[in-house]
Amino acid sequence: MEKVGIVGYGAYVPRYRIKAEEIARVWGKNGKSISAGLGVYEKSVPSMDEDTATISVEAARRAIKFSGVDPTEIGAVYVGSESHPYAVKPTATIVGEAIGATPDMTAADYEFACKAGTAAIQTCMGLVKSDMIKYGMAIGADVSQAAPGDALEYAASAGGAAYIIGKDNIIAEINETVSYTTDTPDFWRREGEPYPGHGERFTGEPAYFKQVLSATKKLMDKMGTKPSDYDYVVFHQPNGKFPMRAAKRLGFSKEQVEEGLLCPIIGNTYSGSTMIGLSAVLDVAKPGDRILATSYGSGAGSDSFDITVTDKIEGYPRNNIRKMIENKVYVDYALYMKYRGEFK
Amino acid sequence: MGIARYWREIPQRYNLIGTKCGSCGRVYFPPKAICPVCRRKSIGKMEEYKLKGTGTVETYTIIYTPPPHFEGEEPYAIALIKMDEGCYLMGEIVDCDFEDIHIGMKVEACFRRIEEDGTRGAIQYGYKFKKAE
Numbered sequence A: 001m002e003k004v005g006i007v008g009y010g011a012y013v014p015r016y017r018i019k020a021e022e023i024a025r026v027w028g029k030n031g032k033s034i035s036a037g038l039g040v041y042e043k044s045v046p047s048m049d050e051d052t053a054t055i056s057v058e059a060a061r062r063a064i065k066f067s068g069v070d071p072t073e074i075g076a077v078y079v080g081s082e083s084h085p086y087a088v089k090p091t092a093t094i095v096g097e098a099i100g101a102t103p104d105m106t107a108a109d110y111e112f113a114c115k116a117g118t119a120a121i122q123t124c125m126g127l128v129k130s131d132m133i134k135y136g137m138a139i140g141a142d143v144s145q146a147a148p149g150d151a152l153e154y155a156a157s158a159g160g161a162a163y164i165i166g167k168d169n170i171i172a173e174i175n176e177t178v179s180y181t182t183d184t185p186d187f188w189r190r191e192g193e194p195y196p197g198h199g200e201r202f203t204g205e206p207a208y209f210k211q212v213l214s215a216t217k218k219l220m221d222k223m224g225t226k227p228s229d230y231d232y233v234v235f236h237q238p239n240g241k242f243p244m245r246a247a248k249r250l251g252f253s254k255e256q257v258e259e260g261l262l263c264p265i266i267g268n269t270y271s272g273s274t275m276i277g278l279s280a281v282l283d284v285a286k287p288g289d290r291i292l293a294t295s296y297g298s299g300a301g302s303d304s305f306d307i308t309v310t311d312k313i314e315g316y317p318r319n320n321i322r323k324m325i326e327n328k329v330y331v332d333y334a335l336y337m338k339y340r341g342e343f344k
Numbered sequence B: 001m002g003i004a005r006y007w008r009e010i011p012q013r014y015n016l017i018g019t020k021c022g023s024c025g026r027v028y029f030p031p032k033a034i035c036p037v038c039r040r041k042s043i044g045k046m047e048e049y050k051l052k053g054t055g056t057v058e059t060y061t062i063i064y065t066p067p068p069h070f071e072g073e074e075p076y077a078i079a080l081i082k083m084d085e086g087c088y089l090m091g092e093i094v095d096c097d098f099e100d101i102h103i104g105m106k107v108e109a110c111f112r113r114i115e116e117d118g119t120r121g122a123i124q125y126g127y128k129f130k131k132a133e
Ligand SMILES: [Zn+2]
Pocket: B021, B022, B023, B024, B025, B026, B035, B036, B037, B038, B039, B042
């Protein structure tokens, strides 16, 4: 079987931040205890002129620039998000045009709460393996919205990452991927509604943990691996605590999780979450390193990936997402609401 | 701006596609059908040219009283940028504190929302500039 994997990647997080403490101040809550409880200290805020399309384009252009892939050889562009700028009009067409991949490509937008981007990676893997396309681009990006005052507001943030999947010049081979999917109504947003609804505490055990643990175990069973076989593990990060707890229950150490855990400093980027976390790991990984990544999408499902970094990673200009994240500017709650367009 | 014009201009707005004169090598943005220097000599020799997106701030101003379409977005910075290829273009500078913007600052193009036609109309995207990475 021919190898398939990551040929290029790029991530993008907007420059503005709001501290969880500042949100708590407005709603009369104890910010310090909320931050400690959620493991989220600050989150990214998109500028007024940023949305899922612009974030996707920025991430995609970085992936193209760093990998040197000729964009006309990209045969598929899929954008996974739950905040596509249009209800009808694919974000993927905007991205395809902006990276110079159009018109000889297929494209579609994906939706599966926070795991639509990893579903796009799986689709690209299938298309590449079957030689239907040479390269595929899979993007996970969001400018997530939470109702003012809702518990989700402390984490719902913005960001995205793009992955180019192919067979040539692979910097990280995807050895295997498996999924686990059930009908679980933990989180939803009805058509035309601006903010999501959720099942409060119900979101943890039968939703996040059930899918993430099941998919990850299934992958390790299939590969015949154990947690200590991996150098890094990345889980979807709705807050800073869930991925740590999932890791502990599966037998991974804190150290294996930390490199890819960005939620405490950027919040939950939804469809961007697992994919940006993986990019932070790839930014520092060495040839031969083995990575396990498991996404989670409410509704609910998880995609799990077993990845081995190749020698080619050494020639790859590391984007260093952590450096981008450090270049930040804080906004207060009023400015945050203005950027979100709440005063229009 | 009308949707038809926006659509026609997508290559230049998204990817800074201008033209290069095959006779003298000058680069134009927005694209020109004829080189104003070479005139007849340039006919049939104007080729599509994708600007690298990097340039230098020649001058700039902070807008506090925007035109109607951009109300609510003020204050914002508009700069005249000399692109590395030699042509000039106007663009907004984003993600930069106003006190950091200066003449001679190196900038690079980024992709942002430019305007939208209310909540029902089309969203127009295009280039803006940020401090070079
Ligand atoms: Zn000329």
